[in-house]
Amino acid sequence: MTNYEVRADQNKLRIDKLLAEINPDNSRSQVQTWITDGYVKVNNEVIKANYKCQEGDLVEWSVPETKPMEIVAENIPLDIIYEDADVVVVNKPKGMVVHPSAGHPNGTLVNALLYHCDDLSGINGIERPGIVHRIDKDTSGLLVVAKNDQAHESLTEQLASKKAERKYEAIVHGIIEHETGMIDAPIGRDPKDRQKMGVVSNGKPAVTHFSVLDRYGHFTHVECQLETGRTHQIRVHFRYIDFPLVGDPKYGQRKTLDAKGQALHAKSLGFTHPRTNEWLQFEVEPPQVFMDLIEQIQKMY
Template sequence: MPKKYTLLVENEQGRLDKYISERISDLSRTRIKELIKDKNILVNQKSEKVSYKIQAGDKIEINVPAVKPLDVVPENIPLDIIYEDNDVIVVNKPQGMVVHPAPGHPDHTLVNALLYHTKDLAQSPEGFRPGIVHRIDKDTSGLLMIAKNAKARESLEDQLAHKTNKRIYWAIVHGNFNEENGTIDAPIGRDPYNRKKMAVVENGKKAITHFKVLEQFKNYSLIECQLETGRTHQIRVHLDYIGHAVAGDPLYGPRKTIKGHGQFLHAKVLGFKHPRTGKWLEFSVEPPEIFQRTLAELEKSK
């Protein structure tokens, strides 16, 4: 159902979005920004920017349209839940599972499984990705944080935006390194020659990946990557850019590569502040069996 609110500013000060979020608990800052952008929030019958500074006497009218019907069907798909409370879920996504429905993948996604597991997931304006605050690719395995309510969603998205959370990946990549660690600072945008791919492009969004070499084998290496930003396909694009494409990557890697079920990339460590308590939570999971078996085979080939 759509909702309407009216707020009268007395002597408060500050940004419009912050003022509203402190008075209407059902609305996250992210949702408020979307409502302002769509002109569903008016100040003195005028559309204002998110950064508008409220003044005494301002009349704020808020129209919250009904969320688009959720046409995602709950499915009884097993989940590897690492942690869960009233605000967040941390799940270990298997390789081969899409995070949320999209063209070509209408079902059998992580969201379908989450909806069967719980009714408490933060709403999303699109309706098809409740609870989802960040994604990993279909054939990337590992840890994801899920928001169960609006305030948790706002907190987790804010941590992602301000780079205060922790995300560490393991990757088996082509080639060997002369250096023990490094940083790739190269902007990422849509590949101008292939719209299905991302690429390092001059006018792309800022993207930073830090890496550390853990072990080297014949023609391959095991590295650890820490994300400072979270662009689409960031690790895969950055590693291909420096000549060390992720092994098994069907989109960015060479044809001659290690056989598997897609790229050998695993979200191993996830850390963030709990949205309610502020306590630091950190989790780590081992890579899937095929990843570990491949490492063992590479070790033998040294």
């Protein structure tokens, strides 16, 4: 059981918002579930999520134990670009979640990999076996997966030390006048919406390099290279400079084109092989839905 006394500057703050701020690793919806299930008390009484805190209130809560998910191997087709005894490079389709979670217990890349592979690294536990890095559900493109712990550690170190190379293509709203640019802005949880990331002063360093591939009327087609790998980095950075991604439901404009999610594709991936030390480089063209979007925009102008 954890105790907390409400400060004067937190007077009239909703209890769910307060607990979400105190527990940054948990979303506000998770906190609301704790409250509904009776895991939160104020002054020794069970309350509702809309309870307005008063200075001096004693808040008590306990986080319920989460049962590990049972991850089932599923016979889902995979676009394997490269595979050996240590790594698998996959071209993930748009719309596929990388690993199971409460909202997506199956149909994920991990479910498909468990059916395809006999062995995956266990560093990230049973829910994320082999997963070294992720891309969002509606982002298509390249991912490298580790088949053993040695490969996993090597690839993680390469990503952390910026030795791996990752390039993306995106379509954004607005015309970017200059040919190249760099966005250097720290990313962390959006204090106003815990479901989002944002550029915040106390965030983790994040750097995105970009170059313009083409311009169409009120849209720009860009190539991005990640120097860091923060959650939603490209989406957050282009929103920050007022060129949000087309179709982005979380960070985009209200009026946007139907791109079935953000127009973002992980086109290129390079890394040093964890066993042979050979540099491997892979590239895949954007999916048809991405190319159809470009054609749609071109017809508009």
